[in-house]
Amino acid sequence: MSTAAVKQSPLTGWIAGLVLAILFVLSLFTGVDELPFGRVLSDGRGIELVLVSRLPRTLAAILAGASLAIAGLIMQTLARNRYVEPSTAGTAQSAELGILLVTLLWPAANLLTKGLIASAAALIGTSLFLATAHRLPPTQPFLVPLFGLVYGGVIGAAVTFVAWQADLLQYLSIWTNGDFSGVLRGRYELLWLGALMVVFAWFIADRLTIMTLGRDASIGLGIDYRRMLQLGLVIVSVISALSVVIVGVIPFVGLVVPNIVSRLMGDNLRGTLPAVAASGAVLVLGCDILGRLIRHPYEVPVGTVMGCVGGLIFLWLLFRRPSDV
Amino acid sequence: MIRIENVSLRHGSAEILHDISLTIPKGGITALIGPNGAGKSSLLSLIARLQPLQSGTISIDGFPVDTTPNRDLARIIAILRQDSIVASRLRVRELVGFSRFPHSRGRLTAEDRVVIDQSLQQFDLADLADRFIDTLSGGQRQRALVAMAFAQATDYLLLDEPLNNLDMYFARDLMRSLRRIADENGKTVVIVLHDINQAGAYADRIIAMKAGRIAADGSPAELLRPEILQAIFGFRMEVADMGGTPVVLHFR
Amino acid sequence: MCNRRLLCLGAAALACVIAFMTIGLRGNIGFVLSLRAAKLAALLQVSVSIAVSTVIFQTVTNNRILTPSIMGLDALYLFGQMLLVFMLGGLGYAALDSQLKFGGEVLVLMALATGLLLPMLRRRTDMELMLLAGIIFGVLFRSLHSLLARLVDPNDFAVAQGASFANFNNVRTDLLIFAAVLTLMGAVIAWRARHVLDVVALGADAATGLGVTWSKTVTGLLALVSALVAVSTALVGPVAFMGLLVAALAERLADTRRHAILIPAAISTAIIILVGGQTLFQHVFGNSSTLGVVIEFVGGLVFLFLLVLGSRK
Numbered sequence: 001m002s003t004a005a006v007k008q009s010p011l012t013g014w015i016a017g018l019v020l021a022i023l024f025v026l027s028l029f030t031g032v033d034e035l036p037f038g039r040v041l042s043d044g045r046g047i048e049l050v051l052v053s054r055l056p057r058t059l060a061a062i063l064a065g066a067s068l069a070i071a072g073l074i075m076q077t078l079a080r081n082r083y084v085e086p087s088t089a090g091t092a093q094s095a096e097l098g099i100l101l102v103t104l105l106w107p108a109a110n111l112l113t114k115g116l117i118a119s120a121a122a123l124i125g126t127s128l129f130l131a132t133a134h135r136l137p138p139t140q141p142f143l144v145p146l147f148g149l150v151y152g153g154v155i156g157a158a159v160t161f162v163a164w165q166a167d168l169l170q171y172l173s174i175w176t177n178g179d180f181s182g183v184l185r186g187r188y189e190l191l192w193l194g195a196l197m198v199v200f201a202w203f204i205a206d207r208l209t210i211m212t213l214g215r216d217a218s219i220g221l222g223i224d225y226r227r228m229l230q231l232g233l234v235i236v237s238v239i240s241a242l243s244v245v246i247v248g249v250i251p252f253v254g255l256v257v258p259n260i261v262s263r264l265m266g267d268n269l270r271g272t273l274p275a276v277a278a279s280g281a282v283l284v285l286g287c288d289i290l291g292r293l294i295r296h297p298y299e300v301p302v303g304t305v306m307g308c309v310g311g312l313i314f315l316w317l318l319f320r321r322p323s324d325v
Numbered sequence: 326m327i328r329i330e331n332v333s334l335r336h337g338s339a340e341i342l343h344d345i346s347l348t349i350p351k352g353g354i355t356a357l358i359g360p361n362g363a364g365k366s367s368l369l370s371l372i373a374r375l376q377p378l379q380s381g382t383i384s385i386d387g388f389p390v391d392t393t394p395n396r397d398l399a400r401i402i403a404i405l406r407q408d409s410i411v412a413s414r415l416r417v418r419e420l421v422g423f424s425r426f427p428h429s430r431g432r433l434t435a436e437d438r439v440v441i442d443q444s445l446q447q448f449d450l451a452d453l454a455d456r457f458i459d460t461l462s463g464g465q466r467q468r469a470l471v472a473m474a475f476a477q478a479t480d481y482l483l484l485d486e487p488l489n490n491l492d493m494y495f496a497r498d499l500m501r502s503l504r505r506i507a508d509e510n511g512k513t514v515v516i517v518l519h520d521i522n523q524a525g526a527y528a529d530r531i532i533a534m535k536a537g538r539i540a541a542d543g544s545p546a547e548l549l550r551p552e553i554l555q556a557i558f559g560f561r562m563e564v565a566d567m568g569g570t571p572v573v574l575h576f577r
Numbered sequence: 578m579c580n581r582r583l584l585c586l587g588a589a590a591l592a593c594v595i596a597f598m599t600i601g602l603r604g605n606i607g608f609v610l611s612l613r614a615a616k617l618a619a620l621l622q623v624s625v626s627i628a629v630s631t632v633i634f635q636t637v638t639n640n641r642i643l644t645p646s647i648m649g650l651d652a653l654y655l656f657g658q659m660l661l662v663f664m665l666g667g668l669g670y671a672a673l674d675s676q677l678k679f680g681g682e683v684l685v686l687m688a689l690a691t692g693l694l695l696p697m698l699r700r701r702t703d704m705e706l707m708l709l710a711g712i713i714f715g716v717l718f719r720s721l722h723s724l725l726a727r728l729v730d731p732n733d734f735a736v737a738q739g740a741s742f743a744n745f746n747n748v749r750t751d752l753l754i755f756a757a758v759l760t761l762m763g764a765v766i767a768w769r770a771r772h773v774l775d776v777v778a779l780g781a782d783a784a785t786g787l788g789v790t791w792s793k794t795v796t797g798l799l800a801l802v803s804a805l806v807a808v809s810t811a812l813v814g815p816v817a818f819m820g821l822l823v824a825a826l827a828e829r830l831a832d833t834r835r836h837a838i839l840i841p842a843a844i845s846t847a848i849i850i851l852v853g854g855q856t857l858f859q860h861v862f863g864n865s866s867t868l869g870v871v872i873e874f875v876g877g878l879v880f881l882f883l884l885v886l887g888s889r890k
Contacts, residue, residue: 080412083709132885147884149712153818154877161870206431210423212413216375216406221477222399222427251716266457267413270431300727307720314713318706 012264016278020062023285027058030292052185060188061180061288061302062281064243065253067194069280070201070273071239072254075126077208077269078232079133082262083145083318085254086126086240089133090148092249093155094125095241096175100159104166111245115190118241125155126233178243178250178303180288188246194239198277201235205269208232212267250303252310253280259317283309326350327372327481327515332381334367334537341367343537345381351480354507354514356528358521360558363534365517366407369483372515373404385481399427403477407485407517409470411458417469418454421445424477444476447502449495463490471499475506482506484516488523496520500527521573525549533557545571582831583838586845593853594621600860618753620855622760623809623816624847628827629767630805631820632836632843636778637798641828642883643707644820649715650690650806651815656718657685659725676755683759683807690803691796756808763805764844770798771836778834816869818876823847825879 028050072085079089086092098121102114109117129151133144156176163172174182201208207228210218218225243250257280265272284302287309291300327349334342342364349355357365370376372383374390383390385401403424411420421444425437433441445451448468458466467490474482482503488496504527506512518524524531525545533541533548540557541548549571555561563574597620598613631644645651661681693714767774773794776784781791809816823846828834831842850872858868 146709150877150880154874157870157873157877164870206426210426213411217409219375219395220373220404222396224395262414267415268419295728300724304720304723307716308724311713311717311720315710318710
């Protein structure tokens with residue numbers, strides 16, 4: 001059994017990559033406008049449609065999915081708890097609060113500025129969560145996500161209150177429910193910054209894995225635990241804030257993908273990180289395509305689809321019998 | 326040499342360690358014994374810079390633990406904490422492999438692999454090397470953690486009650502391995518032990534702690550005497566001599 | 578001692594009710610009064626149903642931080658409602674009598690809630706697991722609700738919005754009579770069961786030893802809880818942390834877990850928060866629609882406080 005498990009590891013990554021390639025092509029040809037395969041090359045308007053809308057949308061879904069899955073993975077490493085992710089730890093809600101405040105106080109700000117301020121807000125909110133989470137007893141693993149969910153809910157209520165007072169509820173729904181239908185060329189490129197974070201995470205993968213062994217073991221192995229904690233927080237905050245600014249909150253990606261990959265391949269992040277990123281991209285792109293098809297020609301936002309799909313997967317993860325012996 | 330000077334530690338109003346000064350020379354096995362709450366684990370984690378020093382100084386081979394870069398210290402001293410929890414799904418070989426991080430920063434060299442394999446062999450883990458940690462029994466997991474501390478290959482090895490969860494066979498095995506690396510490789514081992522007789526059989530020096538102070542310090546033969554043990558643990562126990570090794574009959 | 582505290586709470590609740598009815602009366606007094614009376618009736622029902630359902634639920638689950646809303650029951654109600662629309666078809670369903678629809682929805686929720694919660698309560702060993710599952714259920718049902726809403730009418734983006742928070746300003750007055758009957762029945766049953774509830778609070782083993790048929794009693798109580806949740810959700814929408822706030826405050830104010838005191842105390846507290854809060858927001862802040870969000874915020878903070886405090890023990 002053990003040798004089979006070892007050999008299986010790269011396979012999972014390859015399968016995820018293959019599925020991603022298929023979905024990529026599928027995504028280019030799925031949408032409100034019919035676009036038969038043959039017409040793409042012969043018809044100038046077809047190429048235009050692909051370049052301006054379909055390709056950016058597909059890339060946005062891949063980038064957001066991959067980076068959100070990694071953000072979830074890092075969040076779980078930092079909190080030393082398998083059941084947290086940015087949207088259940090107040091990160092996404094803090095980012096919303098940041099964007100909302102920029103929109104109110106400085107309406108002319110560009111996307112980059114909004115992204116930066118949202119990242120800063122997310123950083124503050126997540127640090128506060130982590131500071132409290134580390135005080136909760138480690139013997140009750142479900143207490144941390146519970147705290148995170150309600151903490152996020154409280155910040156969310158504050159966001160709703162501000163938005164309501166400022167008559168910005170319409171705007172708010174753009175950020176609170178992830179949706180790729182508004183993604184066009186020129187409006188998603190910031191997400192590449194998230195991809196950069198993923199690459200960076202891969203470089204520090206060994207240190208992140210050691211951090212899962214806890215503070216004492218990390219220090220014992222010569223790691224600057226606090227610096228790594230801060231670094232991880234920055235990665236998580238930037239990734240989730242950017243995706244909130246560009247596409248809105250997509251729940252559960254960061255939760256279910258790392259958990260499933262961990263079951264299949266273990267937690268040695270240098271080996272599993274690429275598989276987590278690829279699977280995250282597959283899940284989000286798949287849900288987006290599903291959202292485009294389910295009520296064609298109307299669209300269901302990816303946040304809603306993911307709420308259903310991801311929620312079901314998560315409940316399954318929670319209630320499955322602990323097996324693997 | 327580990328040099329501890331005037332170290333005190335408080336948590337709120339509770340005084341954990343009271344003005345400890347101690348020198349542990351290079352080489353040999355030093356055992357820390359004493360009742361629960363005596364401050365043994367706290368002292369160990371202060372030496373291993375897992376807690377910040379509040380007062381006093383600690384240095385290892387002349388390097389002060391509070392100012393020396395963490396990465397450099399990790400090549401001098403390794404610590405295994407009591408009740409380390411490994412929640413990650415790592416294979417045994419991967420876990421032991423991470424002990425080489427201070428040396429190779431994650432990219433394992435051929436030499437690293439040799440050390441890892443030796444450590445796995447030493448603790449009888451070769452057959453379990455590709456198993457996930459969370460599928461092991463408590464004793465197997467403990468052996469994996471000890472193997473990890475071994476493979477860090479530092480001159481100083483601090484172990485906090487490493488015999489927990491180990492059966493008699495592996496407890497004896499671990500103590501003999503410690504004795505061997507101390508004798509053959511000149512390593513310095515500082516170990517917190519609950520089993521006073523393991524300390525008596527394998528340690529060169531026993532330091533007894535009580536209520537944050539050092540209560541007694543000496544060789545097993547000097548320390549394991551009824552009147553000294555009574556002062557430390559609060560009840561009288563007989564000590565028998567088994568071919569030169571003092572055996573404490575603490576269970577009677 | 579307890580009774581005096583209860584009397585104080587009751588008096589404060591009464592004062593809130595009087596203030597709500599009388600402050601700022603102008604113009605056609607008869608008309609304004611009848612308008613306010615209808616709204617007051619709705620708020621009172623919501624208070625009673627949230628207070629009673631939360632207290633019973635906490636007793637059954639033997640946990641102070643669980644409430645029906647935290648376990649996703651109100652989201653489940655909205656989902657069940659949308660499921661009926663989806664299956665029966667939008668137009669045909671809309672034409673039905675609103676009271677008949679409401680009755681159907683209550684039944685659907687009672688069936689779904691007992692079906693989902695009973696198996697979970699059987700394994701009530703791991704409280705945190707249940708809580709987490711409950712919150713995820715909430716997210717799942719909300720997502721399913723908005724998914725169904727879009728399938729029913731793809732252009733209506735407002736449906737998903739309306740489901741996310743409570744609005745105490747636009748209460749559904751058309752359901753008042755029917756809901757009043759349900760609330761009253763629920764309150765009477767809860768009151769008559771007050772001594773049984775004291776025993777149930779001891780846990781399954783002790784209660785069985787004292788002659789309570791555990792599974793039958795708990796099933797009945799859960800059905801009651803879900804009916805009351807349906808009432809409050811139908812009237813004003815989901816109120817996640819209101820119940821928690823009410824139960825936590827009432828227990829501290831009344832200083833007892835005896836249901837004969839606790840139930841009325843919780844009802845009074847709920848009235849003070851809802852009716853008093855509504856009066857305050859209407860006349861002082863001039864904006865009554867945000868009360869729901871504010872309760873959400875404060876209730877959430879109370880929850881976090883209880884959670885951190887509880888884990889320190």
